[in-house]
Amino acid sequence: MMTEKFIKNEQLNFIKTQITLIKDSVRKNLPPTVLAAVIDLANAKILDLIPNASLDQQKMLDLSKLKSDDEYEQYVQRLSDFLRPFPRVTEQQLKKMFPKNKKLKLPDLSQIDHSQLTYLSWNDLGSNKKFIVYELEGTMAGIECKLTPTSKKNICSFCNGFGEVAYFSTVTKAKKSKNPDYYKAIGNLICTDSSECNKKITNVEYLTTFLKDSLGM
Ligand SMILES: [Zn+2]
Structure with missing residues (x-):
């Protein structure tokens, strides 16, 4: 179900730290193969985070094709829509x-x-x-x-x-x-x-x- 809230707050925080890591690597002008490895590893860690994700959800989590800061921002924004809120307590x-x-x-x-x-x-x-x-x-x-x-x-x-x-x-x-x-x-x-x-x-x-x-x- 595409509307299912499947991401927990701590998981989105983790995803954000991976993006920071990628951006830092980009800034360091690493050789393309090294940068590709950093992105691959980040992507694998993110997919590992939610092992039961459906194919649609996996596609949504995949950041391997993202390039610009804008794209990363849109990616995080989109994932935010799928945050599972903390249960309401009275x-x-x-x-x-x-x-x-x-x-x-x-x-x-x-x-x-x-x-x-x-x-x-x-x-x-x-x-x-x-x-x-x-x-x-x-x-x-x-x-x-x-x-x-x-x-x-x-x-x-x-x-x-x-x-x-x-x-x-x-x-x-x-x-x-x-x-x-x-x-x-x-x-x-x-x-x-x-x-x-x-x-x-x-x-x-x-x-x-x-x-x-x-x-x-
Ligand atoms: Zn603390």
């Missing part, structure tokens, strides 16, 4: 995800662009908390993290981008431990501003690991 659903938090501060959902969202997140700076919501194995899951501000810019564990980060930690009941009272804290440097992170994230590997660990999955 305030009620969010409250249910954090039943222990009686003073839960919710984000203004109407102000969040759901089309370019890998994960939904908001900070409650009054209580130094960050909330992360993500569809994990078909179910919406949420975790609450403690936020500790940092003064230096650093690499974010979710998106691998360099920017304003804070230290986020969450306590998890470690599954492997035989001692039922054993709690393991996990923490990481993650972008403070999740809308920035959502613009940069190119895969969900770390995000899902972090969520699964903290949920004890």
Whole structure:
């Protein structure tokens, strides 16, 4: 179906990084065979990203024939029309995800662009908390993290981008431990501003690991 939204936010971000790579290679005036190899590799990685793509979708993803900046821009624009939006969640659903938090501060959902969202997140700076919501194995899951501000810019564990980060930690009941009272804290440097992170994230590997660990999955 040509109207099917088949591209995830992080996948389009990944495609954009491949285009940047190609443009950088063009600028370096590489020998034509080397440049062709760079483009081939980028194209293969993009097709690998969505292994179940139909033939029409594969054609749409194919960037091997593109030359000008305009063509790349049109290509990204066209793919943007096929972005799968983040599932709509209601305030009620969010409250249910954090039943222990009686003073839960919710984000203004109407102000969040759901089309370019890998994960939904908001900070409650009054209580130094960050909330992360993500569809994990078909179910919406949420975790609450403690936020500790940092003064230096650093690499974010979710998106691998360099920017304003804070230290986020969450306590998890470690599954492997035989001692039922054993709690393991996990923490990481993650972008403070999740809308920035959502613009940069190119895969969900770390995000899902972090969520699964903290949920004890
Ligand atoms: Zn990030």
